[in-house]
Amino acid sequence: MNAEKVERNIIETQQNLNRDIRKINEGKQPLYQKDITRTILDSLELLNALGEDAAEASRLQHPHSDMIEKDVSSSAGQHECSETSLRWESASDVSLEYRFVEWKSLSKDILKNYKPCGPLIDISVTNGTLREVQLPHFVCVDSVSSSDDAVKVLHVKDGTVSFERCELSGSHAKILNPTFSCVAIVVEAQRYNNMKFQCETLIYRNRKASLNLHVYLIVKDQKLKKCLFVKMRQHFVHPGAEFVDKHRTQLIRKVSLVEPIADDMKDLIGDEKYGMISMSVTKEEKMRTLLNFLTTPxxxxxxxQSLVEHEYHVIEYLNDSG
Known part of the structure; x- marks a missing residue:
């Protein structure tokens, strides 16, 4: 979302700069200096978080992101994975691998008497020994004793299922001298409905409908939150791409400076496609050919952005005409 807003700020700044340049050329005072300053300062603040947004988007775009294993080597001490919230402690150097696992991969009989209270994580230690591991959970500890037998650690290894007691803190369950497999925090099914859980409210706005809000109340589970984020990304539309799709026919008719626009696009579309645009006879043919090559947002x-630079009056006309 930060990247999208920065992009909108850039477009707005370009538009206001072009308006002020026209005013100056007409011998008039510029009108948009305060707006330009505001959007630039706003963009600078957003850019502080943009790197994290880009890294997250890149990771989530991987078609098999859920299956990517984390291969971590750490020194002696306490550590936490920022993505899974898994914590571990060792007295010396240690290497481990871990990944989220789908609950549906387990037999239904395993969960007949228990309900999940956190992500299912497949963990293996490849070098060294762990003193303890802490699994994330979403149980409200004030609704259950920290040593209550209702909450247990589920172990699944080589088809064998076992449960063991654990010590609960506000967000994690501690296991001492752990042996590894697929592990997760579960609670007895008969106690589940009487317990309280930590939740998050996530709100997404669909740009296609300005008053259309998607509101989700979910338990505090990193994997569930990630899956929802991937789903909702499909609802967001790039503002420039939306404009081009909406006004395609009018752009073919009204854009005159196709050559400099094609020059701006050359590095992205390649020499061969650029040559095909240049070989087209009329400006309408050139623009139609260019648009046919633009298959991504x-x-x-x-x-x-190129239209803002070279044909801003066309953008203004199309925006005003709806």
Whole structure:
């Protein structure tokens, strides 16, 4: 979302700069200096978090992100994975691998008498020994004793299922001298409905409908939150791409400076496609050919930025005409 807002700020700044340049050329005072300063300062603040957003988006775009194993080597001491919230402690150097596992991969009989209270994680130690591991959970500890037998650690290894007691803190369950397999925190099914759980409220706005909000109340589970984020990303539309798709026919008719726009796009579309645009006879043919090559939101956003630079009056006309 930060990247999308920065992009909108850039487009807005370009538009206001072009308006002020026209005012100056007409011998008039510029009108948008305060707006330009505001959007630039806003963008600088957003850019502080943009690196994290880009890294998260890149990771989530991987088609098999759930199956990517984390291979970690750590020194003696206490450590926590920022992605899974898994914690561990060792007296010396240690190496381990871990990944989220789908609950549906387990037999239904395993969960007949228990309900999940956290993610199912497959963990293996490849070098060294762990003193303790802490598994994330979403149980409200004030609704259950920290040593209550209702909450247990589920172990699944080589088809064998076992349960053991654990010590609960506000967000984790501690296991001392652990042996590893698929592990998770579970609670007895008959106690489940009487317990309280930590939850998060996630709100997404669909840009296609300005008053359409998607509100989700979910338990505090990193894997569930990630799956929801992946799903909701499909609802967001790039503003430049949306404009190009909406006004495609009018752009073919009204854009005159196709050559400099094609020059801006050359590095993205390649020499062969650029040559095909140049060989087209009329400006309408050139623009139609260019648009046919723009198959991704990124390419359409770049075209929109070029239109702001070279054909701003066309953008203004189309925006005003709806």
């Amino acid at each position: 990124k390419l359409k956003d770049k075209l929109y």
